[in-house]
Amino acid sequence: MDIGKLPNEMLAELLAKIQRRDPRVIVGPGVGRDAAVVDVGGPRLLVAKSDPITFATDLIGWYAVHINANDVACMGARPAWFLATILLPEGAALELAESIFDQLLGACQKLEIELVGGHTEITYRLDRPIVVGALLGEVERERLVSPAGARPGDALLLTKGIAIEGTAVLAREAGAVLKRLGLPAATVEEAKQYIFQPGISVVQEAMAACEAVAIHAMHDPTEGGLATALYELAEATALGLAVQDDAIEVLPLTCVLCRAAGLDPLGLLASGSLLIAVAEEDSPRAQAAIAAAGVPVRRIGRLARSEEGVTIEGQGQRKRLPRFARDEVARFLAQRGESREPRGTRG
Numbered sequence: 001m002d003i004g005k006l007p008n009e010m011l012a013e014l015l016a017k018i019q020r021r022d023p024r025v026i027v028g029p030g031v032g033r034d035a036a037v038v039d040v041g042g043p044r045l046l047v048a049k050s051d052p053i054t055f056a057t058d059l060i061g062w063y064a065v066h067i068n069a070n071d072v073a074c075m076g077a078r079p080a081w082f083l084a085t086i087l088l089p090e091g092a093a094l095e096l097a098e099s100i101f102d103q104l105l106g107a108c109q110k111l112e113i114e115l116v117g118g119h120t121e122i123t124y125r126l127d128r129p130i131v132v133g134a135l136l137g138e139v140e141r142e143r144l145v146s147p148a149g150a151r152p153g154d155a156l157l158l159t160k161g162i163a164i165e166g167t168a169v170l171a172r173e174a175g176a177v178l179k180r181l182g183l184p185a186a187t188v189e190e191a192k193q194y195i196f197q198p199g200i201s202v203v204q205e206a207m208a209a210c211e212a213v214a215i216h217a218m219h220d221p222t223e224g225g226l227a228t229a230l231y232e233l234a235e236a237t238a239l240g241l242a243v244q245d246d247a248i249e250v251l252p253l254t255c256v257l258c259r260a261a262g263l264d265p266l267g268l269l270a271s272g273s274l275l276i277a278v279a280e281e282d283s284p285r286a287q288a289a290i291a292a293a294g295v296p297v298r299r300i301g302r303l304a305r306s307e308e309g310v311t312i313e314g315q316g317q318r319k320r321l322p323r324f325a326r327d328e329v330a331r332f333l334a335q336r337g338e339s340r341e342p343r344g345t346r347g
Contacts, residue, residue, distance in 0.1 A: 061103025245314030
């Protein structure tokens, strides 16, 4: 198998083997489900997420916190407690451990998350550091956002645009290759900063939307880009999706890098954007609240009946949205003979 996510069909088969025994598990594992939800009693529900970072080694600690926080926020919960398992290669310098730890602390401070534990070790046969994050959050019972809440006819919103993380990762991990393809050094350096601005966190817009209206479902596009995220959302909600090609904003530097590298932005690693399903009548208020938080947002389509499938309309034609068997960042690096690929399997 190629490095990256397991195919959704295979993952669904594996998850089908899980026998649910504890009635306190409100949301368990599933394709397109961002985090688990457990009823621990009291007015709040516990939301839990774990995700590894096996790429972007220069900011791996920063990534670990934000990627896990995004998934917790997609359930309407505020991220609260973080645990990190840090695996370092043999011969790693002390400075590497210090750098990763400082990144973890900085990201936790930015999101007001408490670093409560974890584990650090030197691990046999690693050629780069790996950070596995686990994050817990809380949400009031009546404000839980679950894919089961989505309805046909809901408006589908997308924040910021695509593809923030893929653009930054390409610039950081393949900058020399991009320069050989004709991109100016200044463009590559600017693309590297996409991780901070527009930024890969979606916590701010998720919280703003949830405070304004009743959100029906949320999902953050990650590996496999917006296209894969739309298919995941459709599977999680058991609905169809219809999106407008010209409503999807492809960010300026994403356009530049994808044109130079021959990549499709729809399949490019896309953390930093947030998909939001909300009742059509609540869509204007949700968009206004997100915009007031300083985050751009657009309506890109609607949720549909499941038999309509996942479609995209452009130039007067409606067709099935393309599927990407492999993230475009991974494909590019593999073709160029690079040894590293995106973070690893995402749930």
